[in-house]
Amino acid sequence: xxxxxxxxxxxxxxxAPRAPxxxxxxxxxxxENIAGxxxxxxxxxxxxxxxxxxxxxxxxxxxxxxxGQGSPFRPGVxxxxxxxxxxxxxxxxxxxxxxxxxxxxxxxxxxxVVPAQTVLALGLALIVNSRMLKGKTFFRAAFFxxxxxxxxxxxxxxxxxxxxxxxVTSLLKVFGIDGPQWFSDxxxxxxxxxxxxxxxxxxxxxxxxxxxxxxxxxxxxxxSGPSVAMCTIIMLxxxxxxxxxxLMFLAALxxxxxxxxxxxxxxxxxxxxxxxxxxxxxxxxxxFLVLTLGLIxxxxxFDQVYVMSQGNPAKTTLTPAFLSYQTAFxxxxxxxxxxxxxxxxxIIVVLALLQRWIMRDRDPARRTRRS
Amino acid sequence: MKNRTVRTAVLGAACAALLATAACGSGFDDDKAxxxxxxxxxxxxxxxxxxxxxxxxxxxxxxAAAAWAQKSGSTATVTPAQDLAQQLGQAFAGDxxxxxxxxxxxxxxxxxSVGALEPYADKLTGASDFYPSLxxxxxxxxxxxxxxxDFSTLALVINDDMWAKAGxxxxxxxxxxxxxxxxxxxxxxxxxxxxxIADTRDRVGAFMVQAGGWITSPDGKQATADSPENLTxxxxxxxxxxxxxxxxxxxxxxxxxxxAFGKGKAAMTIEGNWxxxxxxxxxxxxxxxxxxLPAGPKGKGTLSFTNCWGVSAKSRFKQQAIDFxxxxxxxxxxxxxxxxxxxxxxxxxxxxAYTKEFPADAPFVNGADYAQGPVNAPKxxxxxxxxxxxxxxxxxxxxxxxxxxxxxxxxxxxx
Numbered sequence: 001x002x003x004x005x006x007x008x009x010x011x012x013x014x015x016a017p018r019a020p021x022x023x024x025x026x027x028x029x030x031x032e033n034i035a036g037x038x039x040x041x042x043x044x045x046x047x048x049x050x051x052x053x054x055x056x057x058x059x060x061x062x063x064x065x066x067x068g069q070g071s072p073f074r075p076g077v078x079x080x081x082x083x084x085x086x087x088x089x090x091x092x093x094x095x096x097x098x099x100x101x102x103x104x105x106x107x108x109x110x111x112x113v114v115p116a117q118t119v120l121a122l123g124l125a126l127i128v129n130s131r132m133l134k135g136k137t138f139f140r141a142a143f144f145x146x147x148x149x150x151x152x153x154x155x156x157x158x159x160x161x162x163x164x165x166x167x168v169t170s171l172l173k174v175f176g177i178d179g180p181q182w183f184s185d186x187x188x189x190x191x192x193x194x195x196x197x198x199x200x201x202x203x204x205x206x207x208x209x210x211x212x213x214x215x216x217x218x219x220x221x222x223x224s225g226p227s228v229a230m231c232t233i234i235m236l237x238x239x240x241x242x243x244x245x246x247l248m249f250l251a252a253l254x255x256x257x258x259x260x261x262x263x264x265x266x267x268x269x270x271x272x273x274x275x276x277x278x279x280x281x282x283x284x285x286x287x288f289l290v291l292t293l294g295l296i297x298x299x300x301x302f303d304q305v306y307v308m309s310q311g312n313p314a315k316t317t318l319t320p321a322f323l324s325y326q327t328a329f330x331x332x333x334x335x336x337x338x339x340x341x342x343x344x345x346x347i348i349v350v351l352a353l354l355q356r357w358i359m360r361d362r363d364p365a366r367r368t369r370r371s
Numbered sequence: 372m373k374n375r376t377v378r379t380a381v382l383g384a385a386c387a388a389l390l391a392t393a394a395c396g397s398g399f400d401d402d403k404a405x406x407x408x409x410x411x412x413x414x415x416x417x418x419x420x421x422x423x424x425x426x427x428x429x430x431x432x433x434x435a436a437a438a439w440a441q442k443s444g445s446t447a448t449v450t451p452a453q454d455l456a457q458q459l460g461q462a463f464a465g466d467x468x469x470x471x472x473x474x475x476x477x478x479x480x481x482x483x484s485v486g487a488l489e490p491y492a493d494k495l496t497g498a499s500d501f502y503p504s505l506x507x508x509x510x511x512x513x514x515x516x517x518x519x520x521d522f523s524t525l526a527l528v529i530n531d532d533m534w535a536k537a538g539x540x541x542x543x544x545x546x547x548x549x550x551x552x553x554x555x556x557x558x559x560x561x562x563x564x565x566x567x568i569a570d571t572r573d574r575v576g577a578f579m580v581q582a583g584g585w586i587t588s589p590d591g592k593q594a595t596a597d598s599p600e601n602l603t604x605x606x607x608x609x610x611x612x613x614x615x616x617x618x619x620x621x622x623x624x625x626x627x628x629x630x631a632f633g634k635g636k637a638a639m640t641i642e643g644n645w646x647x648x649x650x651x652x653x654x655x656x657x658x659x660x661x662x663x664l665p666a667g668p669k670g671k672g673t674l675s676f677t678n679c680w681g682v683s684a685k686s687r688f689k690q691q692a693i694d695f696x697x698x699x700x701x702x703x704x705x706x707x708x709x710x711x712x713x714x715x716x717x718x719x720x721x722x723x724a725y726t727k728e729f730p731a732d733a734p735f736v737n738g739a740d741y742a743q744g745p746v747n748a749p750k751x752x753x754x755x756x757x758x759x760x761x762x763x764x765x766x767x768x769x770x771x772x773x774x775x776x777x778x779x780x781x782x783x784x785x786x
Binding site: 067068069070071072093094095097098163164165181183184186203312313314315326327329330331332333334 | 456457460463464466481485486487619621622623624750752753754757760763764767780783784
């Protein structure tokens with residue numbers, strides 16, 4: 001057994017010169033390749049059948065006007081080309097408006113959640129990792145706990161906490177603040193901020209901003225910021241996910257050799273300098289991982305929206321993932337729904353690549369050393 | 372060499388994938404080809420999918436189905452759906468729909484327009500006995516498709532204790548918009564929120580009907596949202612909201628009007644007859660009375676909500692399915708359902724028996740004469756959801772602009 005594995009496993013590696021064997025017509029390299037493919041075949045078949053194939057089928061559906069009756073692969077299903085996609089971008093109508101609203105909502109959501117959860121996770125990890133802290137296990141478990149709880153259960157709990165007579169509103173009342181009606185408040189916080197600073201009146205926005213704007217939404221609408229209702233979802237998600245990412249940072253922190261830290265101390269580096277010049281650079285791969293995972297997960301936010309708000313109030317918690325579901329399964333426009341999910345997929349891929357490019361290693365010396 | 376092998380392998384995998392697709396594809400077709408010729412008589416195995424309101428309804432329908440099955444020698448399996456619209460969508464996509472299922476009036480046109488429903492309703496005995504407004508609701512392109520199961524209408528529900536505390540008597544029950552405003556002001560002066568009204572076209576729409584307007588023309592072919600009648604209605608509702616004479620339930624910490632009403636956060640609400648069961652279960656101590664909605668400038672108006680017994684166009688047992696629906700819509704059976712879970716019979720001939728047994732429900736039943744059903748046109752779901760969004764922001768937005776937006780979207784959807 002061990003023999004065969006050793007013989008056949010490294011399929012992609014260029015064949016090293018080997019003693020010829022008697023008998024077979026095929027060369028050793030080809031046999032190795034075939035065996036290699038045979039070994040990976042189960043995974044290829046499973047991935048192909050349950051991942052690639054459904055994606056291709058969905059891709060086909062997104063090019064049709066299938067109405068959900070019978071199989072979408074029958075003759076007679078109207079093929080509409082890229083119309084489902086162009087409708088999201090070029091046609092002035094409800095489809096584009098909803099889609100762009102959902103993009104706007106999700107953009108603000110990502111822009112707040114990803115930095116917030118990363119910083120919070122790093123902070124928690126540093127605290128839990130510090131040698132001064134007593135009861136580390138307890139804090140580790142406490143911070144990690146929200147991550148392992150069902151997102152639906154947590155969402156329901158947050159519904160209660162943020163209800164108009166819930167804990168948060170009561171707490172604010174103690175401090176004499178009349179809190180907002182969280183889940184029914186569709187006002188954008190950026191609008192509120194502009195109003196608070198006296199730069200613009202939310203009830204009577206400046207005409208320069210309301211008159212036009214890209215993709216069917218006015219500049220004023222684009223600049224709304226997340227709504228108050230969306231902020232509750234943002235708080236919920238930051239709280240639940242930072243535990244997971246804390247664990248990743250913690251693992252990376254514990255990998256940093258103490259000797260480096262001590263060397264820094266000997267060189268007279270202060271606490272802050274050590275963090276800035278030793279810890280942070282060594283955490284870079286983990287930081288990349290956390291940011292990428294965060295970016296992907298936040299663009300796909302669905303369950304919290306489904307449980308807590310269903311896109312309400314006033315579509316300010318509508319996200320592309322939820323809109324895709326709604327379009328396909330509520331309005332029976334499966335083509336539009338799948339088109340939205342493919343656009344979402346493209347957005348995530350482009351942003352992940354962009355982020356990779358921004359965080360690329362700019363130190364040529366190190367790069368050569370690595371390769 | 373290696374490259375070619377890789378290519379062969381990839382090609383092989385692609386072939387396998389294609390074969391798998393083909394197998395799936397033919398699977399869909401096989402089902403159809405292999406399906407036995409449509410049986411028109413004899414024992415059948417009916418699959419029935421219902422969107423149940425609760426255990427009471429599930430049990431009642433199961434019992435009725437069992438009785439029918441025993442009599443006809445068939446079997447009937449009743450399954451309550453978790454999410455009826457989604458489950459039906461999946462069943463249609465998989466070409467394996469249940470034989471009989473509930474169809475919500477607001478989704479009816481979507482199903483009828485894609486040919487999912489069997490237009491059987493005119494074949495039923497006493498098809499003209501169903502209320503005309505309900506027949507219209509389930510008529511698409513001039514064909515009466517499916518039999519209304521039962522129906523609900525909206526009415527004004529008043530909390531008797533709060534009413535009395537504000538010094539109001541039975542004679543003060545509002546019958547016009549002006550009176551509604553007057554009593555609301557009196558209630559507000561006593562420090563209670565007068566009216567809880569849900570922020571959706573399914574409640575606010577009643578005012579549009581009372582003003583003589585609606586979102587679409589009666590045949591569902593024209594958009595009529597941007598009309599002076601609708602504007603009057605929205606302006607009236609807006610004025611109530613702005614003066615805090617009416618509040619949306621979410622502002623009163625409630626999920627719907629009935630909850631706000633039951634918790635005593637509002638003295639009146641506009642809800643359907645389902646509020647009876649809800650109040651009995653959750654707020655048994657609330658004393659209330661039900662009245663017809665106040666009339667608007669163009670007279671009385673309310674909204675009706677209903678389901679029909681849809682029969683799948685692809686059912687193998689159409690005849691038996693229609694038999695089943697026939698049995699479910701007899702006057703006796705409808706009265707049994709009414710007793711079990713508080714719905715109103717959809718047959719006019721059952722009206723007298725019903726009002727005799729449930730005299731307090733007369734305002735709901737009377738609503739059938741002037742009720743407007745949901746928008747009866749396909750592809751309107753997102754448009755109406757967008758209208759709801761506008762209604763949620765009604766206090767701070769311009770009703771005229773909102774109606775123009777709905778008009779534009781409706782025109783685009785109707786094509």
